[in-house]
Amino acid sequence: MSSPSPTPVRAIYGFILYLAAYVIFVVYIVWAYVPDVLLEAVELSYLPQKYWAVAVPCYLCMLWLLAYPAWFGYIHLCTAPLDSTDLISDEYSQVPNTKSVICAESTPPLADISISDVNRKLYL
Structure with a gap:
């Protein structure tokens, strides 16, 4: 390793x-x-011609500047829409398990919060 x-x-x-x-x-x-x-x-x-001594750094700078909007656009295309059921749960979801907590002061294990619990906290 x-x-x-x-x-x-x-x-x-x-x-x-x-x-x-x-x-x-x-x-x-x-x-x-x-x-x-x-x-x-x-x-x-x-x-090569002296033109490329100026052109290549300019092209690289523009490529660097355009990489950010392209990356954000790619992330936007790969993100599920807000009405997708994949945002609620998928095969990697972790259900909260309260039995594995050793004592009350300890940190609970990592788990996903259900959409109903989130809505109850935010909107009620």
Whole structure:
């Protein structure tokens, strides 16, 4: 079973990812800001156009901003309507069991509250 505690292997992977992120960032900055003449002098003539140095971060930002409304829409589509019987009970419902309570001050076990009990508390 895996645990979230730090281990030497995770430290090595983390350090390698840390270095790789900085190397990729430096390569990106060099590609974006150094003129093509200097890059061709070092025989780097097969790089993408400079347009993509600006376009890809802009696209990623817009994708990030549009991910929230898309996620909320997906959750809305997956949620049962308010008149659905699945909201009342389903195969995973837990019936409250008062016999398993050891003493009066203890916390009751986790269980679902019936819709009639909820309506009685809210509306009566």
